Amino acid sequence: QKEVEQNSGPLSVPEGAIASLNCTYSDRGSQSFFWYRQYSGKSPELIMFIYSNGDKEDGRFTAQLNKASQYVSLLIRDSQPSDSATYLCAVGGFQKLVFGTGTRLLVSP
Amino acid sequence: DVKVTQSSRYLVKRTGEKVFLECVQDMDHENMFWYRQDPGLGLRLIYFSYDVKMKEKGDIPEGYSVSREKKERFSLILESASTNQTSMYLCASTPSRGVPLHFGNGTRLTVT
Numbered sequence A: 001q002k003e004v005e006q007n008s009g010p011l012s013v014p015e016g017a018i019a020s021l022n023c024t025y026s027d028r029g030s031q032s033f034f035w036y037r038q039y040s041g042k043s044p045e046l047i048m049f050i051y052s053n054g055d056k057e058d059g060r061f062t063a064q065l066n067k068a069s070q071y072v073s074l075l076i077r078d079s080q081p082s083d084s085a086t087y088l089c090a091v092g093g094f095q096k097l098v099f100g101t102g103t104r105l106l107v108s109p
Numbered sequence B: 001d002v003k004v005t006q007s008s009r010y011l012v013k014r015t016g017e018k019v020f021l022e023c024v025q026d027m028d029h030e031n032m033f034w035y036r037q038d039p040g041l042g043l044r045l046i047y048f049s050y051d052v053k054m055k056e057k058g059d060i061p062e063g064y065s066v067s068r069e070k071k072e073r074f075s076l077i078l079e080s081a082s083t084n085q086t087s088m089y090l091c092a093s094t095p096s097r098g099v100p101l102h103f104g105n106g107t108r109l110t111v112t
Helices: none
Strands: A011-014 A019-025 A031-037 A046-052 A054-058 A061-067 A069-075 A084-092 A097-099 A101-109 B004-008 B010-013 B018-020 B021-026 B031-038 B042-049 B066-069 B071-077 B089-092 B107-111
Touching: A011 A019, A011 A084, A011 B004, A011 B089, A019 A084, A019 A101, A031 A097, A046 A054, A046 A061, A046 A069, A097 B042, A101 B066, B004 B010, B004 B089, B010 B018, B010 B042, B021 B031, B031 B107, B042 B066, B042 B071, B042 B107
Parallel strands: A011 A101, B010 B107
Antiparallel strands: A019 A069, A031 A046, A031 A084, A054 A061, A061 A069, A084 A097, A084 A101, B004 B021, B018 B071, B021 B071, B031 B042, B031 B089, B066 B071, B089 B107
């Protein structure tokens, strides 16, 4: 069983819409949760991190964490074609970070 | 701004060669990591280090070794390269556990 699961997509949304990306994890002891964006051929770059239950907003991005249900999500408001990328969910315990395989997002003009 | 520099962007090596991938970070971070990324498998942790001269195996250490002689430098060594080690290799660092990783630009290694 995968420790961090994401739908591989692609998730297609029109420009200006809200994109909703989801991630579930298996380790109940996980303490840190991250979303990375990765453009094709590039390395991952941090978008958001969240440590506590609830919502955390940064510009057009909102991370949501529900530890009881063991899921974390990323909402992208007013999606832009430049948001088209693969989004990686990463979940951290005490020692290491485990990555999901990513969800590919396509934003069409 | 944190800078994590990987010595090569693209590398082509032959089967059986010993391969060195170098990574240097400039922010005095304690923790450094080596991942490989393959389509459909995501990022998988090879080795990590929480201090100089210290190393710990990740999820897929077989066929690899590492060296951390100085705090800023973490090297990944493929003792005898094989074709199944063709991959994108990503180095990352972080000042402490539980905080975001900073990634280098990656090295795309092809073993023929």
